[in-house]
Amino acid sequence: MKGNARSTSKSTKVEALTAVDLFCGAGGLSEGFRQAGFTILAGSDYDPDATATYAANFPEARAITGDIRSKPVKEQILEFARRATVLMGGPPCQAFSQVRNHTRMIDDPRNALYREFVDVLTKTMPPAFLMENVTGMDQMGAREQILSDLSLGGEYVVHAQVLDAADFGVPQTRKRLLFIGTRSDTGVAPPVLTGSDATQAITLARFKGARRPRYQVVVQKHIRSLRTGEALADCENAHIVSAADAIADLVNLSVGNRQDVMPYSDLSAPQSAYQRLMRKGAGPEVANVQVPRLNPDTKLRLLGIPPGGNHRDLKEALQERYLTGQRWGQDNGTGKLSRKHFYAYRRLHPDIWAWTLNTKGDSVYHYSVPRALSVREFARLQSFPDRFVFTTDPRSGMIKGRHEGGPAHSRYRQVGNAVPPLLAKAVAVELASLIGQAKNRRYANAG
Numbered sequence: 001m002k003g004n005a006r007s008t009s010k011s012t013k014v015e016a017l018t019a020v021d022l023f024c025g026a027g028g029l030s031e032g033f034r035q036a037g038f039t040i041l042a043g044s045d046y047d048p049d050a051t052a053t054y055a056a057n058f059p060e061a062r063a064i065t066g067d068i069r070s071k072p073v074k075e076q077i078l079e080f081a082r083r084a085t086v087l088m089g090g091p092p093c094q095a096f097s098q099v100r101n102h103t104r105m106i107d108d109p110r111n112a113l114y115r116e117f118v119d120v121l122t123k124t125m126p127p128a129f130l131m132e133n134v135t136g137m138d139q140m141g142a143r144e145q146i147l148s149d150l151s152l153g154g155e156y157v158v159h160a161q162v163l164d165a166a167d168f169g170v171p172q173t174r175k176r177l178l179f180i181g182t183r184s185d186t187g188v189a190p191p192v193l194t195g196s197d198a199t200q201a202i203t204l205a206r207f208k209g210a211r212r213p214r215y216q217v218v219v220q221k222h223i224r225s226l227r228t229g230e231a232l233a234d235c236e237n238a239h240i241v242s243a244a245d246a247i248a249d250l251v252n253l254s255v256g257n258r259q260d261v262m263p264y265s266d267l268s269a270p271q272s273a274y275q276r277l278m279r280k281g282a283g284p285e286v287a288n289v290q291v292p293r294l295n296p297d298t299k300l301r302l303l304g305i306p307p308g309g310n311h312r313d314l315k316e317a318l319q320e321r322y323l324t325g326q327r328w329g330q331d332n333g334t335g336k337l338s339r340k341h342f343y344a345y346r347r348l349h350p351d352i353w354a355w356t357l358n359t360k361g362d363s364v365y366h367y368s369v370p371r372a373l374s375v376r377e378f379a380r381l382q383s384f385p386d387r388f389v390f391t392t393d394p395r396s397g398m399i400k401g402r403h404e405g406g407p408a409h410s411r412y413r414q415v416g417n418a419v420p421p422l423l424a425k426a427v428a429v430e431l432a433s434l435i436g437q438a439k440n441r442r443y444a445n446a447g
Contacts, residue, residue: 017432020081022068022089022117026053026414029088029132030061031388032424036432042080044068046401049392049410057388065401068116081124085435086428088130090419091117093137105142106149118149125155127186127438128431131179132419135162138177146179156181159190163423167195169239170383170420171246171274172354178427186438191430198240201225202232204308204352212315215308217351232352235272243367244350245272246380255371256293261285275380282386288375288411292361297323301345302370308349311337354381359416361409375408378415383422390414 017038021030024043034040043054044064055063062080066073081087091113093105105111106118121129131150137143143160150158158181165174180190202225205218219229231240238245249268263285270276279286304318305311311319319337322328332338348354348367357363361372373381375390392407393399403413 016085017435018084019086019088019428020077020084022077022087022120023091023113024054024089025050025417026390027057027388028382028384028418028421029090029130029424030054030058031384031421032419032426033086033088033428034058035421035425036428038086038428038432041084042077044073044077047403048395048399048401049403049407050414052393053389053391053414056391067401068120069112074116074120077120078123081120081126084124084126086128086130086431087121087124087126088132089117090132093133093142104149105145118152121150122152125183127183127435128190129156129179129181130427130431131181132176133179135175135177138162143177150179150181155184157184157189159192161192163193163195163426164199165383165420165423166199166240166353167197168193168420168426169241169274169422170353170381171241171243172357172381172383172420173199174356174420174423176419176423180427180431182434182438186435187441188434188438191427191434193426193430195426196228196231196240197224198228198232201228202352204349206309209306212304212306213309213313214306215349217349235274238273238277241272241274241353242351243348243354243381245274246278246354247373247377248272248350249275250289250374250377250380251366251368253289253291253371253374253377255291257289257291257374260290261287262289278380278383278386280385280387286376286386287389288379290408291374292372292408294371295328296326297328298344298362299370300324302347302365305345305347307347307367308352309347311345314345357381357416359409359413361412363416375411375415378412382415382418383420384415384418385421388421 018041019033019038020041021043024030024045027043030040030043040058040061042062042064045051046067048065051063051065064073064076068074093111093114106115147158147160158179160179162175162177165172182188182190201220203218204215207214219225231237232242235245248271252267270279300323301314301318304315305313321331321335321337344362347365350367357378365372390411392410
């Protein structure tokens with residue numbers, strides 16, 4: 001059965017650059033591949049809110065909602081994957097079991113979705129694939145297992161490497177472990193990507209100040225690093241992008257703003273090459289610009305934290321649990337902020353990229369005004385263009401596959417979970433070149 005599936009798939013003639021995205025979420029991988037010239041055939045995910053966003057932004061593709069382990073969903077996926085040049089996705093892997101009990105990852109029931117990715121790969125055998133995941137796999141010693149699983153007994157040549165999105169023009173440090181494979185009979189090896197190495201050359205350092213600490217970008221003292229520092233400081237250089245380069249034109253969004261779509265004419269003009277790039281093709285309006293309301297206590301604390309700072313910079317008086325008399329959240333009984341609050345008090349620094357975003361709207365605050373970021377600003381820091389609109393399934397209530405928290409939280413979650421499109425694009429460009437080389441070699445041999 002497996003052998004027949006492989007031989008049938010290999011004989012399928014694939015000429016165009018096409019891709020299918022498993023566990024697609026909102027579509028960060030798909031957006032990057034589309035920008036690199038791929039036609040997106042389909043994307044699948046269990047979350048109906050994520051696939052609503054996917055469907056809205058990829059009308060040319062089939063948005064498949066449901067559990068990949070169910071037969072009807074799997075059959076739809078296979079239908080499109082058999083026509084794909086590249087199979088891609090980021091399956092959740094809940095168990096890194098090798099060092100604990102020597103159970104192979106692919107056999108652990110907690111990794112059923114990872115097993116499904118390998119199964120779709122086995123049954124369709126596209127010329128290339130990309131699987132991305134968290135770097136924790138390396139820390140738990142799972143890389144070799146995965147390389148072995150994905151090679152399918154020598155059918156694929158597979159390379160793994162950790163890349164930081166900030167080294168590929170994304171205004172955010174976000175490390176991902178990528179497994180890139182090319183089918184052995186194509187005669188081309190998977191690419192090894194090289195970025196700017198900006199994250200190795202530049203850091204944000206904390207210095208003591210007369211009244212409060214300050215944070216400053218520090219560049220290593222050798223020629224390449226100095227050039228990298230110059231590139232970061234140049235707003236017309238979109239290869240290395242700071243937070244201000246990404247979102248400075250959206251600074252005037254007001255706290256508590258409930259208008260989620262507004263004309264660009266109500267905002268500042270673009271102030272960097274990156275902002276112009278993000279606005280390209282968006283039309284006269286920009287979406288996802290609502291800004292959450294701000295607790296008065298949070299505002300006071302943010303005013304006490306310098307750009308680039310965090311809870312460590314709060315003076316003792318600002319560490320009191322309640323500052324303005326308004327009681328909110330759970331009281332731990334100490335009269336002080338608890339550790340679970342600390343992550344929330346972090347402000348961007350305008351002169352360097354953002355740290356890794358998570359799925360919560362209060363995980364990062366603006367560098368120059370005391371407020372949270374809009375979903376659009378989250379999206380900018382992830383390198384989603386402004387024409388990419390985040391939405392939710394219009395059905396109300398806890399429908400199957402939906403996460404708790406409501407539509408607003410879902411949009412932040414979708415952005416925070418995504419692969420940055422510009423990182424995906426860098427991979428896609430390399431794969432497109434290799435697939436083209438393999439095609440030319442095939443034609444030359446046929447001639």
